[in-house]
Amino acid sequence: MRLHRLEITAFGPFGARQRVDFDALSSAGLFLLHGPTGAGKTSVLDAVCYALYGAVPGARQSPGTSLRSDHASVGTYTEVCLDLTVGGRRLEITRQPAQPRPKKKGTGFTTEKAQSRLREYDAGRGEWKALSRSHQEIGEEIAQLVGMSRDQFCQVVLLPQGDFARFLRADAEARGKLLGRLFDTRRFALVEERLADLRRTAEQQVRDGDERLLALAHRMRQAAGSAAGDWPAPAHRPGEPGLAGAVLQWAAVARSGARESLAVAASARSAAETRQSDARRALDAERELAALQQRHADAVRRAGELEDRRPALERVRARLEQARKAELVGPALRLREEAEREHRAADTAWQQVRAALPAALVDAGAEELSGAERELRQELGGLDAARRAERRSADITREREELDRRARHDDGLLQEAEGWLADWDSVRRALQGRIEAAQDAATRAEHLAGRLEPARRRVSAARERDRLAALAEVVEDGLRTARERAYSARETWLDLKERRLRGIAAELASGLEPGRPCAVCGSAEHPAPAEAGSEHVDRAAEDTAYGAYAAADGDRAEAERQLAVLRGSFTAARDAARESGSADVRESGGPRTVPSRPEPGIPSPSAAPDDLRHSGRRNGSGDRTTAGETAPAPDGRRAEDVLSDTDPAPARAAAEGPPPHPVAVADHDGEVHGTAAGDDAAPAVADLESVVARLEREHRDAHALAAGTHAVREELARAEREYGERLAARQEAERRAVARTSRREALLNEQAALDAEVSRAVGGSGTVAERTALLERRIVLLSGAAEAVRAADTAALRLKEADDRLSDAAFRAGYDTPAEAAAALLADAEQHELQRRLDAWQAEEAAVADRLAEPEPRSAAGLPPAAPEAALHASDAAESALRDAVSALDSARERCAELDRLSRRAADEARGLGPLRDEYERVARLAGLTAGTSADNEHRMRLESYVLAARLEQVAAAASVRLQRMSAGRYTLVHSDARAGGKRSGLGLHVVDAWTGKERDTATLSGGETFFASLALALGLADVVTEEAGGVRLDTLFIDEGFGSLDDQTLDEVLDVLDSLRERDRSVGIVSHVGDLRRRIPAQLEVVKERDGSAVRLRSAPVGG
Structure with a gap:
């Protein structure tokens, strides 16, 4: 690198x-x-x-x-x-x-x-x-x-401040962490962890199996019940060998004991069934004898009770006869009671009316009360005139209130009209201003409509321009392919032609005939005619190659013609899109670009024209080109180069750097305008579309405003009509106010005369209605009082007649007074109840006589008393003994079945546990070996530490080569396996001093020695990590x-x-x-x-x- x-x-x-x-x-x-x-x-x-x-x-x-x-x-x-x-x-x-x-x-x-x-x-x-x-x-x-990872790179390429001095003097654990990051020994640590997990898993599986066996043994002990105490359970713990055999042996003993208990329980159940059957038959016989004896005793008891009740039944019979004789006086008694109720009601009603009468009429008779009623009715008829006067006075009051309401309404209309008329001038000026604004909007809408259609045509032209630019890439690709094919065909044809010319002598020799002159030298003798070689090309092959070349060249010419046509269409579309486009783009705030500084030192495509910089299409690599960028053609050229008339290859070859990338330029308001390449640059489709959208929006707004002209004129006309209507309404309200004043005075005079007439008629009452109600109440009271007096006289007469009829009926029935007859009289329900008692007594007397005559109860009464309780106790004891025997047999069967089932499960568990225990022992040996805890691991070195120790040996060897030069051959770094302080070994690092021949700890080096030892260690580590990384050169x-x-x-x-690192073509930077x-x-x-x-x-x- x-x-x-x-x-x-x-x-x-x-x-x-x-x-x-x-x-x-x-x-x-x-x-x-x-x-x-x-x-x-x-x-x-x-x-x-x-x-x-x-x-x-x-x-x-x-x-x-x-x-x-x-x-x-x-x-x-x-x-x-x-x-x-x-x-x-x-x-x-x-x-x-x-x-x-x-x-x-x-x-x-x-x-x-x-x-x-x-x-x-x-x-x-x-x-x-x-x-x-x-x-x-x-x-x-x-x-x-x-x-290399980032950590490896930072340690190997960017040798950091002080890190390797700390690494040189670090303990094994810190040194292991750094080496682990650099050499990525996580896979070995994962192997250790994986083996430890497998050991724990296998150990847990064995323990789980043993625990399942012990659980089964515990369940078998529970199933064996109290007999389990005779067979000692296994005392092994989970994981101990021999546990499975002990459990299986104990299960066999428990099953044998359970089968013996099953045979004993079956014999006990048979004996209990026989005893229970005998006790059931004895109980049934005792219960039948006790029932017969109880039936005879109950009949004797009931006969004595009937005889004790006989005197009372005779009294009932006599009372029933007296009641039937008194029934002859019943109608007279009921008539007298009804007459007495009517007399009391009439007297009560008269007393109530009498309390409401005036003192002068308290003792008056019916005729006198009727005369007073007639006088009051005459006075009530004389109030009709006063009632009519009172209704007219009320009508006048309502009319006056209506006049007041209308006056308030007219006052409100006057105030509203005055306020509206005061604002009339400002309203009229505002409406006239809106009419003028709508007229201006109509003029602007017409102007915008004239600009909108050309803008739409420019958008269509820009879209066509971009489509042709994209199509140009495809056509240019075809043209390049056609040129390559034509060039290849021409090379093939020229090669065949040259090979034919080299073998033309053999071709001419093939046409020589003996005795005929040579077409070249004229000799008739042909001593050594040339022969065609293996690579000879005849005329037919050359003509075929030439035909292929001609066809390919025709395809090239056709492709160039198509590209020329496409260039013309593109130019026309570009000019159509550019026409007045820049001004619209600038007006709409479109983007403006200036070339940025090119990157130095790297060849790139030449600068392109500005015609297609706003195409906004995708380039060949799938990236979206933004405004100001140009998508490259498949051969690296841009669409503008394809559509230009000259081949851009020379310009590309002469370019020293990448093309200037256009960047947006903003004015002092932050708004983007135009391009720095010139205002006539081809506008982008998005910019033109934004212009069209803006024009359409402004035209729509202006048209909407202009469309309201008629509505505003209508509104002004309505306002003028309302102005006239409000003036007329104000004048009419003033006229009505004058008329109301005269009408109110006439009503006041008429109402005063009517009120005087009403006052004379009502007297002490407030109104005619109150006087009428008072008279009506008095008339009703007098009428009711006269009727009450007549009803009381009639009721007294009917009561006297009923007393006489009752005395005659009692005498005829044999009673001295009506009171005696009334006391002997019974209600129908009482008579029915007494008769029911007599009938029930007679029926029960007959049933007892029949019961005493039955032979079986009479014979059972002569036997000793039955004892069903003792028989029941004996039967219950036999039943309980049978249930216990059956339960014991069922328990013995279930115990045998459960022990058999659990024994089979224990045997299955024991068979499955054998391979698991073997696997656990194998995995445990491997895990202990890799973790450094096994006795087989002499140095107690973990697997990861073992790998890192090997790497540290390589690092120490590589570092010692440079350390010996830096220390003039004195020091050498060596790896040490020695254990310190009981810790694990494997990652020790010592220095060998050639002057003393001693090996000592790196901590004994001085400051300068520590630095160059650390530097040598860092360079050695870089060499080893480089080899570990796949041999990538670190230059x-x-x-x-x-x-x-x-x-x-x-x-x-x-x-x-x-400086010697230059021998390996490396460069070293010292910070x-x-x-x-x-x-x-x-x-x-x-x-x-x-x-x-x-x-x-x-x-x-x-x-x-």
């Missing part, structure tokens, strides 16, 4: 664009990167790392840190561009980190996303070819070509600081070692601010601090002693 060029813009301490030419620096083989502290020497190396990997080394990439320079202006983008050769390919990597930029609309900033671009230089075509803009694709491509290395600790002689020896190095190293890159940001200077210092 060789670096050629680095461009840094707004990165770190560099505010402006800085360019580093590594080719110029590397030509000397050894160059110096120096400058004051903090100037940015390390930032140059950070930029190289960022270009390759998209990140800077170490803590400088921590969150919260920004790569953007604080010295950069707002419009300058942070960017790093690196030109390098790696894997035989010339690449250019450009990266921009995420950074703030001003918003395109409004104020403030927005964050621009990170961008990356990868290009490759095509030496055959002499131009850069875009490869990718994807961060992921670029990262994968660079990682594959370089063969450029950087060493950061540390030279200040060396004396002059040692510094010379170190520089000689670094240091040591002044002595500036005199020793002529090629220098100086980083200078400045107020507006650091800058780099390429210098060639004279070599001094």
Whole structure:
């Protein structure tokens, strides 16, 4: 890998664009990167790392840190561009980190996303070819070509400050971490982890199997029940050998004992069934005897009870006879009770009316009350005239209120009319102004309509121009193919023609005949005629080749003719689109471009005309061309070159750099206008479409405004009519106010006379209605009082007649007084209840007599009393014994079945556990060996440490070659397997002192010795990592600081070692601010601090002693 060029813009301490030419620096083989502290020497190396990997080394990439320079202006983008050769390919990597930029609309900033671009230089075509803009694709491509990760690159190519001194003196663990990152030994650590996982998994599987066996043994112990205590269970733990055999042996013993218990339980159940059957029959016999004895005893008891109830039943029969005799007096009693109720009601109604009567009429009779009622009715008839006067007075009041309402309404109309008429002049002027504005809009709409159609034609022409530009690429491709075919056919024809000419002698000799003169020399003798060789071409082959050439040349001419026609169409479309187009584009705020500075040093296509710079189509690589860019043709030429009349190849060959890229130029208002190439540049379709859209929008707005002219005129006419109507309404309101005043005075006089008439008629009452209501209430009261007096007299007469009829009926029924007859009388329900009691007693007496006559209960009564409780107790005991026997038999069967099932499962588990235990033992041996814990691992060295130890041996050997030169043959680095402090061995590093012949720790080296030992170690590590990365050549290395600790002689020896790297075509950059190095190293890159940001200077210092 060789670096050629680095461009840094707004990165770190560099505010402006800085360019580093590594080719110029590397030509000397050894160059110096120096400058004051903090100037940015390390930032140059950070930029190289960022270009390759998209990140800077170490803590400088921590969150919260920004790569953007604080010295950069707002419009300058942070960017790093690196030109390098790696894997035989010339690449250019450009990266921009995420950074703030001003918003395109409004104020403030927005964050621009990170961008990356990868290009490759095509030496055959002499131009850069875009490869990718994807961060992921670029990262994968660079990682594959370089063969190193970012950490490896930073350790191998950018040898960092102090890292290798720490590596030299570090313990085995820290040294292992660094080597693990550089050589990527994670796969070996993963092997250790994988084997450990497999060991744990296998161990867990064995333990799980043993635990399942123990669980089955526990379940068999539970299934065996209390008998399990006779057989001791296995005492093994999970993982111990012999557990499976012990469990299976214990299971066999448990099954044998369970089968013996099953046979005993079956015999016990048969005996219990016989005892239970006998007890059931004895219980049934005792229960039947007890039922018969109880039936006879119940009949005797009921007969005694009936005899005790006989006197009471006789009394019931006598009371029932008295009630039936008293039923003859019932109708007279009911008639008397009804008469008494009517008399009480009439008397109560009279007392209520009497309390409301005036004192003079309290003791009045019916006739007197009726006379008073007639007098009040006469007075009520005399109130009709007063009622009519009162209604007229109310009508006058409502009419006066209506006059007041109308007066208020007219007052409101007058105020509104006065206000409206006061604003009339301003309203009329506003409407007239709107009419004038609408007329102006109509004039503008007509003007815009005249501009709109030409603008649409220019849009169509621009679209046709872009279509022809895209078609030109296809036609040009066909033309190039036709030219190549014609050229190839011509070369073939000329080659065949030349070969025929070389063998023309043989062709002429084939036509010679003996005795006939030669057509060339005229001789009739032909001693040695020429013979045709193997590559001889005859005339037919030459003619065929010429025919193919002629056909191919015709195709070429036809393609050129088609291209010429296409050029003419394109020119016409371009001119049509350009006609007045620039003015419209400028008016619409279209883009204006100026050429930017070309990139130096890289050949690229020549500058193109401005005709198609705004085509807005896609180029051949699939990227969208923006305004001001031109899509390349398949051969690298642009569509403008294809449509131009001259071949652009000479212009491309003569070009020194890439074409100027047009960039947008804004005026002081921030609005984009035109192009810097000239106002007659071909406008883009998007710009013309925006012009058409603007014209259509303005025409639509003007037309809409002009369309309202008639409406505004109508509105003015309506306003004028309303003005006249409001004047007339004001005059009419004033006339109505005068008429209302005279009418109100007449109504007041009439209402005063009516109110006097009403007052005389109503007397003490407030209104005629109140006087009428009072008279009506008095009439109703007197009428009700007269009716109540008549009803009370009638009710008293009917009560006296009912008393007489009741006395006669009681005497006829045999009672001395009506009260005795009433006391003997019973209700129908009571009579029915007494009769039911008599009937029930007679029925029960007959049933008891039948029960006492039954023979079986009478015979059972003579036997000893039955004892069913004792028989039931004996039957329950036999039933319980049977249930226990059946349950014991079922339990014995289930116990045998469960033990058999669990034993089979235990046997299956034991068979499956054997291979797992064998696998566990094998994996455990491997895991212990790779983890360094096995006794077979003598050095207790892990697998990853073992691999890193091998790499460290290679590094020590490679470093010792340079260390011996730097130390004048005194020191050699060696790898050590010794263990220290009980720790694992494998990554020790010692130095052998040739002066003493002793091997000692690297920590005993002095400061300068430590530096050149660290440098030798770093260079050796770089060689080994390079070989590990697939042999990628590292032609450029950087060493950061540390030279200040060396004396002059040692510094010379170190520089000689670094200078010897040129033998392998390497260049080494030393990053240091040591002044002595500036005199020793002529090629220098100086980083200078400045107020507006650091800058780099390429210098060639004279070599001094």
